[in-house]
Each structure stands twice: as structure tokens, then as C-alpha cells.
Amino acid sequence: MSSGKSFAVLGLFDSADALVTAIPKVREKQLGGLEAYTPYPIHGIDEALGLRRSPLGGMVLVMGVLGAITALGFQYWISAIDYPIVTGGKAPWSWEAFVPIMFEVTVLFATFTAGLGMLLLLNKLPFFGHPVLSSESIKAITRDRFALAIEAEGEGFDAAAAQAALAAASATGIEVLPEPDRGPFLTSDYILRVAGGIFTACVVAGLLMYAAVKLFPVLPPMSHMEDQPRLNAQKADSFFKDGFGMRMPVPGTVARGYLPIGVSSQEEAASLVNPLPRTPEVLAMGRKVFHNRCELCHGALADGVPTLTAAYGGKPANLQAQQFRDYPDGKIFWAITMGKNAMPSHAADLTVTQRWAVVHYVRALQRAQNAKDEDLNQAGAR
Amino acid sequence: MRTEASLLRGGIPEGLIEPPLTEGVVTPGSLDDQVLAFPDSRPPRQWYIGLAITMTAMLIGFGFIGYTIATGIGVWGNTSPVFWAFDIINFVFWVGIGHAGTLISAILFLFRKRWRNAIARFAEAMTIFAVMCAGIFPLIHVGRPWLAFWLFPYPNQRAVWTNFRSPLLWDVFAVSTYFSVSLMFWFLGLVPDIASMRDRTTSKVRKVIYSVLSMGWRGAASHWQHYEKAYLLLAGLATGLVLSVHSVVSFDFATSVVPGWHMTIFPPYFVAGAIFAGFSMVVIVLVVVRETMQLKNLITMRHLDVMNKVILGMACLMGYSYMMEGFTAWYSMNPYLHHAFMNIITGVYGWAGWLTISCNILIPQLLWFKKCRTSYFWMILVAVGVTVGMWFERFVIIVISLHQDYLPSSWRIYKPTLVDFGVLLGSFGLFFTLVLIFARVLPVIATTEVKAILPGAQPSHHGDDHE
Numbered sequence: 144m145s146s147g148k149s150f151a152v153l154g155l156f157d158s159a160d161a162l163v164t165a166i167p168k169v170r171e172k173q174l175g176g177l178e179a180y181t182p183y184p185i186h187g188i189d190e191a192l193g194l195r196r197s198p199l200g201g202m203v204l205v206m207g208v209l210g211a212i213t214a215l216g217f218q219y220w221i222s223a224i225d226y227p228i229v230t231g232g233k234a235p236w237s238w239e240a241f242v243p244i245m246f247e248v249t250v251l252f253a254t255f256t257a258g259l260g261m262l263l264l265l266n267k268l269p270f271f272g273h274p275v276l277s278s279e280s281i282k283a284i285t286r287d288r289f290a291l292a293i294e295a296e297g298e299g300f301d302a303a304a305a306q307a308a309l310a311a312a313s314a315t316g317i318e319v320l321p322e323p324d325r326g327p328f329l330t331s332d333y334i335l336r337v338a339g340g341i342f343t344a345c346v347v348a349g350l351l352m353y354a355a356v357k358l359f360p361v362l363p364p365m366s367h368m369e370d371q372p373r374l375n376a377q378k379a380d381s382f383f384k385d386g387f388g389m390r391m392p393v394p395g396t397v398a399r400g401y402l403p404i405g406v407s408s409q410e411e412a413a414s415l416v417n418p419l420p421r422t423p424e425v426l427a428m429g430r431k432v433f434h435n436r437c438e439l440c441h442g443a444l445a446d447g448v449p450t451l452t453a454a455y456g457g458k459p460a461n462l463q464a465q466q467f468r469d470y471p472d473g474k475i476f477w478a479i480t481m482g483k484n485a486m487p488s489h490a491a492d493l494t495v496t497q498r499w500a501v502v503h504y505v506r507a508l509q510r511a512q513n514a515k516d517e518d519l520n521q522a523g524a525r
Numbered sequence: 526m527r528t529e530a531s532l533l534r535g536g537i538p539e540g541l542i543e544p545p546l547t548e549g550v551v552t553p554g555s556l557d558d559q560v561l562a563f564p565d566s567r568p569p570r571q572w573y574i575g576l577a578i579t580m581t582a583m584l585i586g587f588g589f590i591g592y593t594i595a596t597g598i599g600v601w602g603n604t605s606p607v608f609w610a611f612d613i614i615n616f617v618f619w620v621g622i623g624h625a626g627t628l629i630s631a632i633l634f635l636f637r638k639r640w641r642n643a644i645a646r647f648a649e650a651m652t653i654f655a656v657m658c659a660g661i662f663p664l665i666h667v668g669r670p671w672l673a674f675w676l677f678p679y680p681n682q683r684a685v686w687t688n689f690r691s692p693l694l695w696d697v698f699a700v701s702t703y704f705s706v707s708l709m710f711w712f713l714g715l716v717p718d719i720a721s722m723r724d725r726t727t728s729k730v731r732k733v734i735y736s737v738l739s740m741g742w743r744g745a746a747s748h749w750q751h752y753e754k755a756y757l758l759l760a761g762l763a764t765g766l767v768l769s770v771h772s773v774v775s776f777d778f779a780t781s782v783v784p785g786w787h788m789t790i791f792p793p794y795f796v797a798g799a800i801f802a803g804f805s806m807v808v809i810v811l812v813v814v815r816e817t818m819q820l821k822n823l824i825t826m827r828h829l830d831v832m833n834k835v836i837l838g839m840a841c842l843m844g845y846s847y848m849m850e851g852f853t854a855w856y857s858m859n860p861y862l863h864h865a866f867m868n869i870i871t872g873v874y875g876w877a878g879w880l881t882i883s884c885n886i887l888i889p890q891l892l893w894f895k896k897c898r899t900s901y902f903w904m905i906l907v908a909v910g911v912t913v914g915m916w917f918e919r920f921v922i923i924v925i926s927l928h929q930d931y932l933p934s935s936w937r938i939y940k941p942t943l944v945d946f947g948v949l950l951g952s953f954g955l956f957f958t959l960v961l962i963f964a965r966v967l968p969v970i971a972t973t974e975v976k977a978i979l980p981g982a983q984p985s986h987h988g989d990d991h992e
Contacts, residue, residue, distance in 0.1 A: 163984040179746035182553060182721070183977040184753050187984060188746050197754040218689045221678065226686040233690065243695040243773050247702040250766050254759060258709040261755035262716075262740060266748045269740035276743055284744050285721040287553035287976070353680035 150322045151175075151294040152305035154314025155280055159185050162289040165312035166191040169291060174305045180275060180290040202260050203253045210252025214245040263331045270331060272324030279318055292320070400494035404480055406473075415473030419499045429504030432497050436489060437505075445508045457485050468509050475502050546640055546978060548822040553976040556823075560970045561722050563818065564731075568965050571817060579957040586951005589944050590665055598668050602941040607927045611945040612666040613777075614919040615952055618802070619659035620700065620774055621795075621915065622956075623707070624767055625803025626652025630710060631763035634756075640831060642974040643823050646718075647814065648807050649711045650967075654959040655803075656704045658952040663696070665948070692776040699773035706766055710759050713752070716742050717973040771795040778922065785865035785926030788853055794846040801839035801885070802915035805908035808832055810960060812901055814969065823970055826899050833898040836911065840889035847882065865926055873938060874925045877917050884914025 156162040162179060166188070170177055177192050179185070218241040222228070227235035262268045275281055275292070284290050291314060293305040302319050309317050374380050380388035397403070406412045419425045433445075440459040442449040447461030460467065460483075467475075479498045482488035489498065510518075593600055603610045626648035633641040664670045676697045678687045687694050720742035723735035742748070772792035779791035808829060815824040854866035869878040888910040897903035929936045963969070976982060 158984075159982060160984045180744045181746060181749065182744060183717070183973045183982065184749040185746070185984065189750050192746055194747055194750055197751045199751055199754045199758065203758050217678070221686045222689050228688065230688055230690040240690040243692075243769070243776070244689060244698045246765070246769055247695075247698040247773075250762050250769075251702045251705060253762050254706045254709050257755045257758040257762070258713055261713075261751045265751040266745075268742065268748075269737075271736060271741045273741060273743055275745075276741060281743070282724045285717070285724045285742075286557050349680050352682075356680065356682060356684045 148322055149295070149300070149302040149319045150274055151178075151292045151320040152302055152309060153180070153275070153278065153280055153290050153292040153318045153320055154309035154312070155283060155316040156289045156291065156314055159289055161313070162291060163188060163191055165291055165309075165314065168312045169293065169308050172304075172308050174293050174308055175300055176294040176296045178292045178294055180280075180284045180292065182285055182287055182289075185289070197265070199257060199261055199265065202264075203257045206256035206260075207249050207253035210249040211245050213252070214248035215241055218244060263335055267331045269334070270323075272326060272330075274320035274323055278320055280316060283316070400496065401490070402495055404476070404495070406477070409474050409477045409481075412473040412477035413471045415471075415476060417472045417476075417499050417502055419496065419503060421503055425500050425503055426507060428497065429500035429502070429507075432493060432501045433504050433508075436492070437501065440486070444512060445505055446512070459486070462505060463509060463512050468513065472499075472502050472506070475505060543639070544827065545980065546643065546825070546827075547975070548825050551822060551975075551979060553972075553979065553982070556970075556972050556975060556979075557721055557725065559820075559823070560968050560972050561718070561725060563964070563969065564722060564966055565726060565728070569817075572961065572965065576958065576961050579954050579961060582950050582954025583958050584951075584954070586948055586954050589947030589951060590661070593665055593944060593948065594670060598666065600942060600944045602939055602945055604937060604939070606930045606932075606935050606937065607924055607939040609923050609927060610939055611941055611949060612662045614916065614923055615949055616659050616662035616666075617774055617795075617919045617923075618916050619655045619662070619952065619956075620703075621771060621799035621802045622806045623652040623655035623659065623703070623803060624771060624796070624799035625807045626650070626655075627703075627707060627710075627763050627767040628800050628803070629807070630714075631760040631767060634760040635764060639978045640828055642978055643970055644807070644811060644828055644832075645974065646711075646714060646971040647811065647969055648803075649707065649714065650963050651803075651807060651810065651956075651960065652707045653704070653711055654956050654963075655806075656700065656707065657959070658956050660700065660704070661952060661955075662948075663700075692773065692780050695773045696777060699770045703766060703770045706759070706763055710763055713756060713759065714971050714974070715967060716740060717744065717752075718968040718971060720744065721972060722968065768796055771799040778926075783926050783930065784859070784861040785869075785922070788850065790846060790849050790853065794843075794850075797839055797842040797846060798885075798915060798918060801836065801843055802911060804832055804836050804839065805911035805915075808836070808904055808908045809912070812905060814964065818964065818969065820970065823975065829904060830895070830898045833892045833904055833907070836907065837889055837892040840886060840892070840911075844886040847886065861931065864929070868929055869921055869925050872925065872929070874921070874928075877921050877925070881914050881918045881921050884910040885918060888914075 156165060159181070162181070163185065166177065166179070170191075170193070179188055179192060181188070215238065219236065219238065222241075223236040229235060233240065275284070275290075280288070280290055291309065291312070293308065306317050306319070374382065374388040376389060378388045379386050382388075383390070404412070404415070406415065437445070438449065439451050440449055440457065441447060441462055442459075445462035447459050447463075449459065476498055478486070479493070479501060480488060480490045493501070598612075601611065603612070626645075629641050629648040630645045630652075634645075664673050667673050667676075675681075676687065676694065678689075716739055719735050720739040723732060723739050726732050726735060772795065775791035775795035778786035779788060781787060811824055811829065811832075815821050851866055854862040869875070872878075889907050891897040891903055891907055897907070924939050928939050
């Protein structure tokens with residue numbers, strides 16, 4: 144028994160039944176605040192002691208809703224306002240993808256409120272200076288005995304009367320407890336203040352960091368990738384003697400689809416036979432190539448009447464002329480491959496197949512502009 | 526007639542009275558003497574042998590992890606197009622193992638299944654250890670683990686934010702939330718138990734440690750009131766969480782367009798599989814614990830019987846899911862999906878597909894027989910089978926779906942390397958090392974919760990306003 148004023152009187156009971164029976168008897172004497180200490184929660188003891196409902200549910204609800212709003216706002220602000228990136232073709236502000244993280248953050252906020260709110264805020268733990276902890280009875284309380292304590296509320300606490308009341312309720316091992324030791328120990332207040340300080344520091348540091356990056360972008364973001372050694376297209380480079388970054392292909396290199404044609408003049412080329420069949424697919428390919436590469440000068444009908452030529456000053460061939468209608472396929476192919484007069488070679492741009500496809504298409508244009516009566520019969524036969 | 530008479534008096538019919546949850550005479554005091562004595566006593570020889578084995582495995586794994594980090598993840602078998610393999614398989618596997626703990630501690634708590642009280646502590650501890658094992662894998666999979674903090678959205682010098690539309694980021698949030706919540710749940714349960722340990726230990730050092738850990742818990746009725754409320758709320762929150770975590774893990778796959786991954790059944794299918802695998806692991810560990818730590822009176826055969834029933838139920842759910850996977854493939858009329866499914870049962874890795882089906886669906890059917898549910902041999906056989914089967918299920922989902930993608934020219938056979946197996950071994954070593962240490966350091970049974978359900982623990986009614 145330490146010196147100083149007595150703070151509480153505590154008595155032990157052997158069973159939960161005995162404790163619950165004793166509470167009303169002691170309570171009606173109104174000697175001070177009542178508190179029970181038990182090894183596990185006892186049903187119905189809240190009503191017997193007259194405890195108010197725990198406000199934890201409301202706290203958790205508020206913090207959970209706050210968590211949901213925080214997560215939604217944070218994700219929305221980042222994804223739609225501060226750093227909008229289009230992913231998967233979704234609008235930056237489409238919120239559906241934010242739901243999983245919203246849920247997780249809600250649970251996180253609610254959990255920490257429930258756990259730490261219960262321990263730190265409502266129960267004011269940790270607190271190591273409570274007299275019950277250093278009492279004789281604590282060993283029994285956390286094991287298998289049930290204690291009832293009458294605690295001082297204000298000045299007029301009558302320890303002797305409290306002892307008598309507990310004895311009358313058939314409590315054993317009655318003990319008088321001293322004042323709590325409220326030294327500057329590790330207490331819930333202390334922990335809350337430290338945690339609050341750390342949290343504030345983190346928030347301030349984060350905002351400072353954000354502002355610094357926004358206002359003074361001195362540090363190149365993510366420099367790892369652009370620092371790699373490589374040759375850039377169209378740029379000088381000291382790696383090769385001639386100082387060019389881009390290289391010519393090795394002499395004699397043949398790209399796929401660009402086999403040499405194997406003839407040396409347009410007359411020799413007359414003997415070449417178009418290897419492609421006249422199918423709708425081939426004609427479609429030929430039309431596409433013609434549209435992209437030939438039409439600009441030769442005109443959509445290959446009649447040498449385009450729109451661009453007047454300004455350009457050139458005089459492209461009228462492919463509908465008799466001379467060209469009599470050309471064998473090979474000579475047209477030669478002209479596309481090697482170029483003719485002002486027309487440049489298309490050998491570098493069109494594969495052999497594409498060139499032959501254009502030949503078919505040109506033939507089709509010629510036939511369409513110079514149709515004969517038999518063609519009508521053919522069309523009817525189809 | 527007697528039953529009817531008791532019904533008229535408002536009693537419970539005999540058939541519905543729950544059999545006792547403990548065997549023999551158990552009092553709150555004897556419970557403390559039995560369970561809380563472990564941390565104060567010297568462990569037996571088998572414990573040291575077990576720890577030596579698991580720590581060897583753990584250190585081998587750490588060696589391989591160190592080698593991976595120092596060299597780069599090219600030392601694994603992962604090659605195009607199988608960019609995810611053992612690393613992600615192990616991650617999904619371990620996260621899944623954790624789910625049983627949360628199910629037992631949270632969902633069964635909400636359902637008022639009082640048998641959970643004796644096994645909840647161990648299962649929760651296994652949750653935390655399993656999530657720790659799981660966390661290793663994404664960490665080393667990123668290749669430069671020292672930059673893994675880039676996964677979190679914080680204002681940074683690179684002036685970029687994370688992509689909140691990526692399921693991989695959802696995973697970061699889901700798994701870290703899961704770990705925090707499980708830890709909080711576990712710690713809350715431990716506080717009163719550690720207070721009991723604080724008041725019974727004779728060692729001064731332990732007393733200080735336990736005092737700090739129990740935060741000066743003194744068992745006040747006003748504290749219990751908030752405590753019970755917090756526990757109930759946490760159970761409700763963890764219930765939603767346990768269903769969401771593996772769903773989010775499944776989104777990693779389901780939101781992609783890989784044939785075999787892009788299915789709406791994935792979230793429930795993954796959650797069921799996780800609970801399935803987790804319960805098997807809990808059965809394996811509990812059998813060892815109840816035999817070696819003489820806890821047969823607290824973890825009774827009835828507990829194991831009930832858990833085996835859960836495993837059986839989950840096995841049937843898995844069977845349904847597998848069939849639904851096949852049905853989805855067939856009904857989709859999508860040739861890629863057809864191919865992906867047929868690849869599981871007839872492809873190069875067909876053996877893995879059939880191993881999964883046998884271990885997860887066929888072998889657990891043994892549990893229909895009460896004899897198998899209450900026999901160590903059969904329940905361990907099933908549990909080990911399920912553990913192996915569930916690992917291979919993730920192998921099937923990840924590797925088989927990836928190794929033949931849309932582009933036949935890039936198809937390749939995946940072969941794991943020694944390092945892959947070494948890291949997997951290490952994760953098992955870490956898990957069982959933590960389990961062994963936990964078994965000797967903290968109360969393996971939630972004594973407070975078991976005390977509250979012992980016969981006569983609660984006051985009988987006095988005809989008050991409780992009715």
C-alpha cells in the first residue's frame with residue numbers, strides 16, 4: 144500500500160455470475176464510479192454498470208466515408224487533372240477504374256480507426272501507470288477472476304465505506320489502490336502527438352516536393368532512357384569515319400520483294416510476262432498503288448490530265464494513247480521500275496509484285512476507256 | 526416428447542445443442558497454464574530440428590534471391606512470351622494461402638461459428654506470414670527492388686504519377702491493405718493474451734516486452750466494450766477485404782486480353798481457390814501443432830472435421846469453376862479461347878492440367894467419408910494434394926496461357942531454372958520458420974476468446990431485460 148490518497152477499492156469474485164450479481168448491490172450505494180476488470184468480455188455487464196454505447200461505429204463510418212472520398216478525389220485529380228494519360232482508350236475522368244483502390248482505402252481508413260481509435264482514443268492506451276496494473280489482483284484478473292472496483296469521483300471518496308460495500312457483496316481479496324501514476328511515460332497522448340507530428344511533416348514534405356518539381360523543373364525527369372548510347376537518324380555521329388549516323392546498305396544487298404528484274408533495256412523488257420493473275424485482289428492492290436503514286440501526274444483515268452501538272456509544269460504521258468495501249472506489259476513495268484523522261488524510278492518504293500499489279504490496273508483503265516461492243520456481250524454473259 | 530416440452534419452455538432441442546468445443550475439463554486457469562506456458566518453457570528437441578531445416582531452406586532461398594538481384598531476373602526461366610512464371614505463380618499461391626486465416630477470423634466470426642475461436646489465432650498468424658512470403662515475389666520481379674517504392678503515388682522528382690487504371694497498381698493497394706488489416710486484426714486479438722502473459726511471467730525482461738506489447742491492457746469492462754465493438758467492425762471490414770483481395774489479384778489476369786485469362790469468372794474462382802488452398806495449409810499446420818504441442822483437448826478432431834468439410838465444399842466449387850472455364854471457352858465460339866482451353870488438357874503441359882484437376886477435384890472427394898475427415902493419413906493426403914494442386918493451378922493459368930499466345934511464331938516452351946526452384950523453396954522456408962517461431966513466442970490459441978466460450982463463462986440470465 145503506497146502513500147498518498149486512495150484512488151479505488153477493488154474486490155475479487157470467483158465467477159462472472161457472482162460479479163454480475165454483485166454489481167447492482169454495490170451500485171445502489173453510490174460510493175463512486177464503478178468499473179469491472181475481467182479476463183474476457185462478459186455479456187450484459189455494460190447495462191449492469193450503466194456504460195454508454197460505444198461511439199466507435201460512428202467514428203468508423205465517418206472515417207470510412209472519408210477514405211472513400213479521399214481515394215476517389217486523389218485518383219481523379221491525378222488521372223484527370225494533374226497527369227492525364229489515356230489508357231485503354233478510356234477518358235481520363237472515367238471513374239470506374241478507381242473503384243478497387245477506393246474500396247481498399249476505405250477499408251484501410253476504417254480499420255485503422257477501429258483498431259487505433261479503440262486503443263488510443265477511447266481506451267486511452269497505452270497507459271502503464273494505472274494502479275490496477277501494479278495491484279495484487281492483476282495476476283488473477285487476466286487469468287480467471289473477476290474484479291469490481293469502486294473508483295473515486297472527486298474529493299469525497301470514502302475508502303472504508305467502499306471496502307465495506309464490497310465485503311457486503313461477498314467479494315474477496317479486497318484491495319485499496321493508490322492514485323494513478325501520470326508521469327511523462329509512454330502514454331496514448333504522447334503517441335498521438337508524435338504520430339500527428341509525423342503525419343503533418345509527411346504532408347508538408349509531400350506538398351513541398353510537388354511544388355518544387357512543378358515550379359523549378361531543374362531535374363530532368365527519368366533520364367535513364369535518353370542517356371543510352373545510340374545512333375540517331377539524320378544526325379551526325381563521330382562513330383564512323385564519314386561522320387554520318389545513317390549508313391548505306393552493304394553493296395549487293397537485296398531486300399525481300401525487290402529482286403532485280405534481270406533485263407537491261409526497255410526493248411528486252413518487252414519479253415517479260417506479268418506473273419500475276421487478273422484477280423479482283425490483284426486489281427485492288429494495283430488500284431491502291433495507282434491511287435497513291437501514279438494518279439497525281441497521270442490522272443485518275445491515266446489520260447494525262449491531272450490537277451497538279453499545270454502548276455508543276457510537267458507533261459506526263461497520256462497512257463490512253465494508242466502508243467501505250469500497244470505497249471506490252473513488260474515495257475510498262477520497265478518504265479515504272481527504271482523511270483522515263485521526267486518520271487523517276489519507283490523501284491525503291493514499290494515491290495515487284497506491286498509494280499506488276501499496277502500494270503494490270505493500267506491495262507484495266509485502258510480497256511475501260513476504249514471499250515468495244517464485244518465487251519458488252521462479255522458483261523452480259525457474266 | 527421431452528424435446529417438445531423443452532421447446533415449450535423456450536429451450537433448445539437436443540439435436541441442435543452444440544457439442545462442447547473442448548475435450549476434458551478446461552477452466553480459464555488451466556487454459557492459461559496450458560497455452561501461455563510455451564513461451565516461458567524451453568522448446569523440445571524436435572522444434573530445433575524443425576527450425577534448422579526450415580531456416581536452411583530459407584537461407585538457400587535468400588541466397589538465390591540475392592543472386593537474382595545481383596545478376597538480374599534473366600537468371601530465371603522467364604522468356605518471351607512467358608514473362609510471368611514462377612514469380613507470379615508463387616505470389617498468387619501465397620496470397621491465396623493467407624485467405625483462410627481471414628476467413629476463419631472474420632467471416633466465421635460474423636457467422637458466430639464459435640469453433641473458430643480455438644484456431645483463429647494460428648490461422649491469422651499464417652495469413653500474415655503468407656502475405657509476407659507473397660510480398661517478396663512482386664518485389665524481386667520488378668528487377669530493381671530498390672526502386673519498388675515507385676509503385677506508390679507520392680510527389681516525386683520524376684514528375685510522374687502512377688497509373689490508377691492498371692490492375693497491377695490495384696494489387697499494390699490491395700495487398701498492402703490486406704497486410705495492414707490482417708496485422709491490426711491479429712494484434713488486437715493478441716493484446717489481452719499478451720496481458721495475461723505479462724502477469725504470469727517471472728522473467729523481468731519478458732515482463733517489460735509484454736507490458737509494452739499489451740499497451741497496459743487491464744481488462745476494464747469499459748475497455749472490453751470498445752474492444753468488442755472494434756473486433757466486430759474489423760471482422761466486417763476484413764470480410765469485404767478478403768473477398769476483394771484475390772478478386773483484385775485475378776484482375777491482373779482477367780483485364781488482359783490473353784486467351785485463358787480474359788474471363789469474368791476469374792474473381793470468384795480465385796477467391797474460392799484461395800480459401801481452398803489456405804484451409805489445406807491450416808489443416809496441415811494444425812495437425813502438426815496439436816500433436817507436438819499437446820493441444821488435442823483444445824483443437825479437437827471436430828475442428829479438423831469441420832475444416833475438412835469446408836475443404837470439400839471448396840473442392841466442389843473449384844470443380845464447378847473448372848467446368849465453367851471449359852463452358853466459357855466452348856460457348857464463346859472463339860477459336861483462341863478453344864485453343865487455350867484444349868491446351869490445358871491436351872497440350873505440352875497437359876500433365877500439369879490433369880495434375881491440377883486430380884489434386885483439386887478428385888482427391889478431395891475422399892472427404893465425403895467421415896472416416897477420411899477424421900483420419901490424419903487421409904486428411905494430410907488431401908491437404909498436401911490440394912496445396913500441390915493449387916500451386917499447379919496457378920502454373921496452368923499463367924504459364925499455359927502465356928506460352929502459346931496469339932502469335933504462333935513466338936510460341937515457346939517454358940523451362941524453370943534452378944534459381945526459380947531455389948526461390949520457391951526459400952519462400953516455404955521463410956513461412957515455416959515464422960510459423961515455428963510464432964508457435965514458441967506468442968500464444969498459439971486465443972486464450973481470451975476460448976475462455977469466453979467455455980461452459981459457465983457467461984453469467985446465466987436473471988430474468989432481466991435480456992430476453
